[in-house]
Amino acid sequence: MIVMNMVTPPPDLAAISALQTKLVSALRPILPEHALLWEPEDTIPYECDGLAAYRRMPLAVALPETEEQVAQILKVCFEMAIPVVPRGSGTGLSGGAMPLSQGLVLSLAKLKKILSIDPFTRTAVVQPGVRNLAISEAVGHLGLYYAPDPSSQIACSIGGNVNENSGGVHCLKYGLTLHNVLRVRGVLMNGEIIEFGSLAPDSPGLDLLAIMMGSEGMLAVVTEVTVKLVAKPKLARVIMASFDDIEKGGNAVAAIIAAGIIPAGLEMMDKATTRAVEEFVHAGYDLDAAAILLCESDGTPEEVAEEIERMTKVLEQAGASGIQISKDEAERLKFWSGRKNAFPAAGRLAPDYYCMDGTIPRRHIATLLKRIQGMEEKYGLGCLNVFHAGDGNMHPLILFNGADQEEWHRAEEFGTEILEACVELGGTITGEHGVGIEKINSMCVQFGEGERESFWGVKAAFDPEKLLNPDKAIPTLSRCAEYGRMRISGGKLPHPELERF
Amino acid sequence: MTSSNSSKPQINAFREQILNAAKTNTPLSIEGGGTKCWYGNPNQFEKLDTRSYAGILEYQPEELVITACTGTPLKEIEAALKEKNQVFAFEPPHFGEKATFGGAIAAGLAGPGRISVGNFRDFVLGARILDGKGQDLAFGGKVMKNVAGYDVSRLLPGSMGTLSLLLEASVKVLPKPAATVTLRCQISQGAALKVLNEWAGQPLPLSASCWIGNDKDADGELTIRLAGAAAAVKAAIPLMSSLVNAHEISAETAETFWNDLREQRLSSFNNLGADQTLYRLALPAACGPLTIPNSSNDVVLEWHGQQRWIKATGDETTFTSIKKLANSHGGHATRFRQGANVNPSFERFTLLSEQAHSKALEAVQARLRSAFDPAGVFATKRLP
Numbered sequence: 064m065i066v067m068n069m070v071t072p073p074p075d076l077a078a079i080s081a082l083q084t085k086l087v088s089a090l091r092p093i094l095p096e097h098a099l100l101w102e103p104e105d106t107i108p109y110e111c112d113g114l115a116a117y118r119r120m121p122l123a124v125a126l127p128e129t130e131e132q133v134a135q136i137l138k139v140c141f142e143m144a145i146p147v148v149p150r151g152s153g154t155g156l157s158g159g160a161m162p163l164s165q166g167l168v169l170s171l172a173k174l175k176k177i178l179s180i181d182p183f184t185r186t187a188v189v190q191p192g193v194r195n196l197a198i199s200e201a202v203g204h205l206g207l208y209y210a211p212d213p214s215s216q217i218a219c220s221i222g223g224n225v226n227e228n229s230g231g232v233h234c235l236k237y238g239l240t241l242h243n244v245l246r247v248r249g250v251l252m253n254g255e256i257i258e259f260g261s262l263a264p265d266s267p268g269l270d271l272l273a274i275m276m277g278s279e280g281m282l283a284v285v286t287e288v289t290v291k292l293v294a295k296p297k298l299a300r301v302i303m304a305s306f307d308d309i310e311k312g313g314n315a316v317a318a319i320i321a322a323g324i325i326p327a328g329l330e331m332m333d334k335a336t337t338r339a340v341e342e343f344v345h346a347g348y349d350l351d352a353a354a355i356l357l358c359e360s361d362g363t364p365e366e367v368a369e370e371i372e373r374m375t376k377v378l379e380q381a382g383a384s385g386i387q388i389s390k391d392e393a394e395r396l397k398f399w400s401g402r403k404n405a406f407p408a409a410g411r412l413a414p415d416y417y418c419m420d421g422t423i424p425r426r427h428i429a430t431l432l433k434r435i436q437g438m439e440e441k442y443g444l445g446c447l448n449v450f451h452a453g454d455g456n457m458h459p460l461i462l463f464n465g466a467d468q469e470e471w472h473r474a475e476e477f478g479t480e481i482l483e484a485c486v487e488l489g490g491t492i493t494g495e496h497g498v499g500i501e502k503i504n505s506m507c508v509q510f511g512e513g514e515r516e517s518f519w520g521v522k523a524a525f526d527p528e529k530l531l532n533p534d535k536a537i538p539t540l541s542r543c544a545e546y547g548r549m550r551i552s553g554g555k556l557p558h559p560e561l562e563r564f
Numbered sequence: 565m566t567s568s569n570s571s572k573p574q575i576n577a578f579r580e581q582i583l584n585a586a587k588t589n590t591p592l593s594i595e596g597g598g599t600k601c602w603y604g605n606p607n608q609f610e611k612l613d614t615r616s617y618a619g620i621l622e623y624q625p626e627e628l629v630i631t632a633c634t635g636t637p638l639k640e641i642e643a644a645l646k647e648k649n650q651v652f653a654f655e656p657p658h659f660g661e662k663a664t665f666g667g668a669i670a671a672g673l674a675g676p677g678r679i680s681v682g683n684f685r686d687f688v689l690g691a692r693i694l695d696g697k698g699q700d701l702a703f704g705g706k707v708m709k710n711v712a713g714y715d716v717s718r719l720l721p722g723s724m725g726t727l728s729l730l731l732e733a734s735v736k737v738l739p740k741p742a743a744t745v746t747l748r749c750q751i752s753q754g755a756a757l758k759v760l761n762e763w764a765g766q767p768l769p770l771s772a773s774c775w776i777g778n779d780k781d782a783d784g785e786l787t788i789r790l791a792g793a794a795a796a797v798k799a800a801i802p803l804m805s806s807l808v809n810a811h812e813i814s815a816e817t818a819e820t821f822w823n824d825l826r827e828q829r830l831s832s833f834n835n836l837g838a839d840q841t842l843y844r845l846a847l848p849a850a851c852g853p854l855t856i857p858n859s860s861n862d863v864v865l866e867w868h869g870q871q872r873w874i875k876a877t878g879d880e881t882t883f884t885s886i887k888k889l890a891n892s893h894g895g896h897a898t899r900f901r902q903g904a905n906v907n908p909s910f911e912r913f914t915l916l917s918e919q920a921h922s923k924a925l926e927a928v929q930a931r932l933r934s935a936f937d938p939a940g941v942f943a944t945k946r947l948p
Contacts, residue, residue: 181850182765183761183762183765183849183850184848184849184850185761185764185765185849186849205765206765206766206767207765227711228715230709234708234709235708238682239709241686241715241718242682242686251924251928255924256924257924257925257928258921258922258924258925261848261894261895261896261921262848262849262850262894262895263846263847263848263870263894263895263896264679264683264846264867264870264871265672265683265722265846265896266846266896266922267896267913267914267915267916267918267919267922267948268916268925268926268929268947268948269719269722269723269726269727269929269933269947270672270685270718270719270721270722270723271719271925271929271932273685273715273718273719274714274715274716274718274719276715277711277714277715278714282714292765294764294765294766294767294768295767296767297767317626318626320625320626320627320628320739321625321626323649323650323739323740323742324739325738325739362767362792362793362796363767363795363796363799363800365795365798365799366769366792366793366795366796366799369793369794369795369796370793422707422708422709422710423707424624424627424706424707425626425627426624426626426627451709454707454708454709455707455708455709456707456708456709489705489706489707490705490707491705491707491709491710491711491712492712493710493711493712494707494709494710494711495709495711496711497711498711498712498713502712506712506713509712509713510712510713511701513699513700513701514701514702514703514713515713517695517699517701517703517716517935517936518713518714518716520932520935520936521714521716521932521935522714523931523935524928524929524931524932524935525928525931527931536713537713
């Protein structure tokens, strides 16, 4: 993973130390001793999340065990005007849980109970620290599961999933977190308990549950989530199709959808990825293919048989050079193993990799891949392309050596150029990883001043004092002006009305 | 979002109307075809007619997204989808020939398919709006996965024009299911709710349900729709029909039935008494049969019992007890349609403050509205 340290030394160590003492003594009466950390050797594991390039030490880390403690902690911080950064499992890839040097990290990891499971209504009530996969494991014996399956599902928490609106390999058919959560209970920055949604199909007033989804820990701290459970399909089979041309592969994706089929999963890997993962997992991938498409069908045996036949026809017509259909569950998992191990395989090719997350309309997949090829030459860095082809969500993995500052800088520039290409092609800078701290500058590209001002309005509706994860996701006007100045083009300065220092 | 030059005059006219209203702090009542003007709290404010801004802007079937202007007739959009064998899977009701795209989004209502595919907001991917300051803003986009910025566009379905003026929206579409079959049987309400929820927890292609009866303890008519791959539907028919002794009904009869249910043209919705109100109850799956005070005739249950339609007297006492009943089961109630003699000024919705668990939302909602609309241009109270 990325190993650079972007920390700038805090401006006034004495002031920070005084603030830390004040905060710790205010929180001590609320929490058991083991649930409050402030010594650097205890807080260092919290200096970053899954995006290790961005690090910062917090004043302290609180690990509440009850909702009541969460509310009390927030109240204390609210009264002291100390910002709070909520944190789930810390698997996020956009630095959304990066601490503030004058703020508290609020870890929800100890709220990890599954509170209830109701097979009749197909719902489960869980605390935010419950791992995504733990839900499916707990309800598997009932023939049910929780559908969203982000690739970090063994570790990532449901509270984090709500805050990132996480997707996964199967979200084309089964939806995102948004589509699979009925109710969220949480605490506002001022300590007030709040509930969004309900077990009924809709609720009075504006649909505030929708805006909580993907809100990156900036609106409320999640303390309880009611998830929807769905029936486990009886069978799943996957087709592995090879294409000698990336464009043909991209067109095959569109052809499947145009044929009226919504596959359970539709994933693509380019040649570089296939080679990297084959060396790692030995799944028998076609190493000559320019692109490999994994196309899954699930449901009843009759349904799967019918769908596999239809998909095979479409893929053949789209010019697939080879088609293999999984014969059994073991083979299905083997076909998937490469896709699921793309990240560790990338880790074997270079000391570090930088994972991007743009989404584009499906018809532009081949266009973007060709542009990325050009960028590889421009920046002198390799890039593996694995992606959720079915919903146009791309995950280019830029390979670099983090020990070399200059190379990291090039990797960052490379990533930014990919994101700007996504916006230009009618897409977005982030499909599922969130903006966090990482893509905050790219928000200046995707949105105008009016939209960004509205986002601040939304934030203020929940957190008027702007204390909850305040430096993430939504850039300030001056930040965008500064970014515009750095990326000045054609001699024109964006936001000429602003003073510059 | 797409914005073409030809759209400018209409949008400028909308902006002018909004800015004038902001100057005088008088709300505007946004209206499309007027087919749902009876829904929500009534008002006498100046109208903003959206129909001048109409047309499909972008539709590429393989992207599963359609982008259209607010004033586009809903039937024009559905006809375009039908041509490519695609649908709005949540089946928004039209309630009249002139229904518009924007009106359907503002009402946020969904038809029989809602229980299996999700609500209107689940399908909204992006929107272009004019806020209360006349700012032209775009949120979300045209792609399935997008977490850049707060998901403002999903606040619009069901907002009843109280947040901003919708200009354009991108909505996800789905292929029409390969096969559809409708089954019917006689069964009591309690038994129907039980079997529907059991089926919903199994890998069966159950797409919609409707139970109609006039006595919660006697048998009523249960109609269920199966939709999906032809083989899956075919395999499910004997399995499900043997359990409840159901028979298949003809495709033609079935299509008419589901359309009439969606548009509330079934006889059970007709003949609303002058002193009566048609109440809508939204309830959790766990809620069994209910006894409604002062109600008469048929009860219609959709969405496996999660949406219930009941005719009862329209007085405040009755609504209060229905609201209490729904609330005690974790749901809420709405005055959907009013008889001629029911006082039109009666509040149509359950208020956030009336439910213990939603009280804290009231202040947040008020601040959110004022962020988009500081002068109260859209503050018609049509949705409280």
